[in-house]
């Protein structure tokens with residue numbers, strides 16, 4: 467992966483005004499988190515309030531749950547690549563339309579995949595899975611199964627925000643399902659790149675790690 471090409475993409479992302487979402491009162495497009503040389507890519511939906519503040523995906527309550535789930539299967543956030551289908555926060559946290567997702571991802575996510583060249587992609591939730599497999603793709607029916615997208619193995623699983631809405635028996639069951647999905651994705655990525663380091667000795671504190679990005683974003687905004 468060329469650092470120059472990544473920097474050029476980040477520059478074009480931060481200047482993007484390609485759809486109406488840039489006018490919805492957010493601080494601008496949110497970038498990625500983690501390691502752009504990682505073979506394992508996680509694709510979520512779109513930024514919420516904390517993500518818009520920091521300019522980084524999945525750093526709020528859903529991100530904390532994601533970090534715990536990654537740690538349980540021997541991964542840390544600084545050694546995987548995490549991004550979203552939609553880069554700008556929709557007004558009042560509304561659910562972005564499929565068309566908005568498609569438009570943004572066709573410009574930016576496709577470029578990220580080309581630059582990062584992941585060996586495995588995990589779709590976190592319906593919006594991400596439907597970008598790859600169309601409007602009728604169901605997370606409930608397909609969670610934990612492997613699909614191919616341009617020769618890259620892709621697996622859908624639940625978005626951490628879904629787990630945060632569960633309680634009781636459903637929560638326990640969904641957490642185990644996500645654990646086994648992440649475990650399978652980690653194993654596949656490790657098989658593809660056995661020498662890659664997937665875990666730091668301790669879980670990084672993302673809010674500290676990305677404090678500089680937040681500061682620059684606040685100045686710009």
Ligand code: SF4
Nearest residue numbers: 482484485488554570
């Ligand atoms: S949502 Fe995507 S396409 Fe729309 S302005 Fe933001 S970065 Fe550009």
